Amino acid sequence: MPRQANAIDFWRGIALITIFINHVPGIYYARFTHANYSLSDSADLFVFLAGWSLRLMVGSPNRPPQSEWYIVLRLGGRAVQLYAVQIMITMIAIAMLAASATFLDNPLLLEWHNAAAVFYDPILTHIGLATLTHQLGYFDILPLYVVLMTVAPIFAIIDRYAPSWLLPLSIALYLATLIVPIPAPTWPIEGQWFFNPLAWQLVFVLGFVLAREDGVGGFVRRHIVLLRWLSVPIVAISAYIVWNRMWPDPTLAPHPRLLFIADKTYVTPMRLIQFLALIALFSGTYPYIKRWVSWFVNVCSMLGRNALIVFCVGSILSLAGQITRFVYRGDIVVDTLVVIVGISIMAFAAWLPEWREQVRSRPSAQPSPAS
Numbered sequence: 001m002p003r004q005a006n007a008i009d010f011w012r013g014i015a016l017i018t019i020f021i022n023h024v025p026g027i028y029y030a031r032f033t034h035a036n037y038s039l040s041d042s043a044d045l046f047v048f049l050a051g052w053s054l055r056l057m058v059g060s061p062n063r064p065p066q067s068e069w070y071i072v073l074r075l076g077g078r079a080v081q082l083y084a085v086q087i088m089i090t091m092i093a094i095a096m097l098a099a100s101a102t103f104l105d106n107p108l109l110l111e112w113h114n115a116a117a118v119f120y121d122p123i124l125t126h127i128g129l130a131t132l133t134h135q136l137g138y139f140d141i142l143p144l145y146v147v148l149m150t151v152a153p154i155f156a157i158i159d160r161y162a163p164s165w166l167l168p169l170s171i172a173l174y175l176a177t178l179i180v181p182i183p184a185p186t187w188p189i190e191g192q193w194f195f196n197p198l199a200w201q202l203v204f205v206l207g208f209v210l211a212r213e214d215g216v217g218g219f220v221r222r223h224i225v226l227l228r229w230l231s232v233p234i235v236a237i238s239a240y241i242v243w244n245r246m247w248p249d250p251t252l253a254p255h256p257r258l259l260f261i262a263d264k265t266y267v268t269p270m271r272l273i274q275f276l277a278l279i280a281l282f283s284g285t286y287p288y289i290k291r292w293v294s295w296f297v298n299v300c301s302m303l304g305r306n307a308l309i310v311f312c313v314g315s316i317l318s319l320a321g322q323i324t325r326f327v328y329r330g331d332i333v334v335d336t337l338v339v340i341v342g343i344s345i346m347a348f349a350a351w352l353p354e355w356r357e358q359v360r361s362r363p364s365a366q367p368s369p370a371s
Contacts, residue, residue, distance in 0.1 A: 002354045005301035007286040008056075012049050013300030015042040016310050020342055023138045023318035026325065028335040037239040039262050040275035043141060043195070044203055048279070050145065051207025058156045059212070065160075072153045079149040082308070083132075086142040089312050090129060093136055093319050094118055100323050109323075113137030117189050124188040133187040135194070139315060144195040148204045155208060163215060170205040173198060178258040178266055192265065199266040206276070224280065231277035238274040299347060306350040313349040317342040 003009075018033040019042045035041035058071050066074075094115060101109035110119045113136045117125040128134030132143040158166045176182065177198040184193040210217045220227065241247070253260040262270045290297045303310045321338040328334045 005297050009301040009304030010297050012304030012307050015045045016303050018042040020314040020318050024321040028332055029339050039238045039271045044275045047203045048207040051204040052211045055208050055211035071156050075152045079146055082146045089315050128187050140194040147197040167209050170202050174202040179256040196265050227280045231281040234277035302350045310346050310350050314346050
């Protein structure tokens, strides 16, 4: 039986829905996602919850402690699975762009989302795709997740033997990455990863650390009311800045520049602080949402329980939505159909494996013995 609806699965489901919508540029309903009122967006939430889930996997007090080798093998296997999924959805996306360019007789589609090199320089670019150093636009969050899950055993082992060191080490690496700065280069096209793993690891580690009942996590729980009051002006001011597009001029920022601007690639302090304030402010809303719209909580939790398959389907559907809007010159009717059909298919993709498990768990009917 699938686990009951809970806050982690619910918010992960919310993140999956908003990622799908925001990955269809220009769609009408993107204006209702929190990315339009926040310095952070669902990518931060997705990575943070991945770290929180890692804590539940390897450090839950309700589970017996696991050996280091078990942790390495289990998380390594997960990283391999994520890598395989990344390759699969990237190949499907490339095929979709190639098919669209062919049937619509529009070669410009071959250049969408950093795909031009795949078609015009396929030898080197396919090496880059296999090594994750070449990534398509909107298909670039799973490579970050692969890297984080590959090094997750290190986080788990440090936390087991020197828990007080994990967060300071993560912060030190984060600050060094921003101050130097240290890019994560792409190849064969020169550039850098959209999500720099050396910086984004802090979001992952924060989720892992704050999931603890003691240490930093315990401190936050004991002072959550005060933290929520402190978060209100941070969230409000950030919303005002985003809504009025009052972004600080990067050219006027003092050095090291990345410490003073809002940047997604390096998840800079301005963005990170606002995200943590947002988490503190909304962390207590789940019981009320569950009470008022339980059906919505159940649907989102189902999406969150099956996050990987839903993310894959959502990624493909977002590209399909982009192509659909390109063909039909997206308006409110087209956008509504894209959202309704897309979320419905994502929900079906989440329901299907749970239905299959329920069928398998049913006891088979045994013929009665002959009299």
